[in-house]
Amino acid sequence: MTVPARLVPLLEQFEFTRDRLVNRLRGPVVDSGNGTEVPVPPLTDDEYRWEPVPDCWSVRRKADGPGARATVLTGAGDWGRDATPAPHPVPAPFTTIAWRTSHLAEMFTLRTDHTAGGRTLTRDDFRSHGDAATAVADLERAMAGWHAMLLGLTDTDLDTIGYCSYPHGSDPEDALVDVVWWMNQELLAHGAEIALLRDLYRSRG
Numbered sequence: 001m002t003v004p005a006r007l008v009p010l011l012e013q014f015e016f017t018r019d020r021l022v023n024r025l026r027g028p029v030v031d032s033g034n035g036t037e038v039p040v041p042p043l044t045d046d047e048y049r050w051e052p053v054p055d056c057w058s059v060r061r062k063a064d065g066p067g068a069r070a071t072v073l074t075g076a077g078d079w080g081r082d083a084t085p086a087p088h089p090v091p092a093p094f095t096t097i098a099w100r101t102s103h104l105a106e107m108f109t110l111r112t113d114h115t116a117g118g119r120t121l122t123r124d125d126f127r128s129h130g131d132a133a134t135a136v137a138d139l140e141r142a143m144a145g146w147h148a149m150l151l152g153l154t155d156t157d158l159d160t161i162g163y164c165s166y167p168h169g170s171d172p173e174d175a176l177v178d179v180v181w182w183m184n185q186e187l188l189a190h191g192a193e194i195a196l197l198r199d200l201y202r203s204r205g
Contacts, residue, residue, distance in 0.1 A: 004155045006177070011150055013184050018143050021191040024198065025101075025136045040198075047201045048132035049098045057082035059098040059128045059135075069093055075106075077127040097197050100190045101135050102128040107186060108142035111179070114166040116149040123168070143187075150180065 003011060023030040027040040049058055055068035062073050062080050069089045073080025081102045082093070095103075106126045113121040129135040153176070157163055163176040171179050 001152060001154075003151065004153065004158060006155075007150065007153060007158060007180070010177075010180050010184055014147065014150070014187065017184065017187050017191055018147070021187070021194065022136070022140060024191070024195050025132075025139075043097070043132040043136060043198070045130075045132050047097065047198070048101070048135065049096055049130070050197075050201055051096055052197070052200060052204070053094050055093060056096050057093040057099050058096040059102050059130060061130065067093075074123050075102075075126045075128050076124060079128045079130045081106075081128045097194050098128075098130075098132075098135065100194055100197075101139055102126075104187065104190050105135070105139040105142040107183070108139075108146045110168070111164055111166045111171070111183065112142070112145040112149050114171070115164040115176070115179075116152070119165050146183065153180075 020030065024040060025043045027042050029037040030040045032038045051058060057067055057070055059079055059081050060067060060073055062078055066073050066080075066084075067082045069084065070082035070093070071084040072082075074083045075081060081099055082095075106123065106128075109126060110121050110123070113119060127138075129138060158177040158180070159175055161175050162172045164171040164174075164179045166172075166179070169179075169182075174182075
């Protein structure tokens, strides 16, 4: 199937950003941005759950309960991500690499399901992970599913309002092309945050 022309730049942006983030998490090198390869060690469990300031939100064992200012640990399984129903805390809690990685993987998983799947998955179905290797692999799978869905879209799909029925955003009122754009912004923003946290962890005193 031919990719619609207006989807091509969004698809290329997604692929570039996805690959940089995966390389930044897995190593052994990442492109510095000017073609120079910079060595990067694989993300460790300690770094994955590192809390650089007090009262971070993170991924935690459900048996230990939620962190400060959180009221629930979302998701299925033994681990969950700190959260609370609206209204959310102000100022927003600082979030760990674990939290941000889980958040991205959940969004890609659920939005793919609510676009090209059974449209049934909820946050209660998503599993966060306590170790870095499993979390990174899960994020890669989630992004691969989203990518496969993008490759099958038509111009009509992109213009369809409510084509994505993801329940935790404005998706049911948005044209699909706007949802695709938004997910790129999520990946760009959280990918940059994760990269910065890796730099801070490496440089900590």
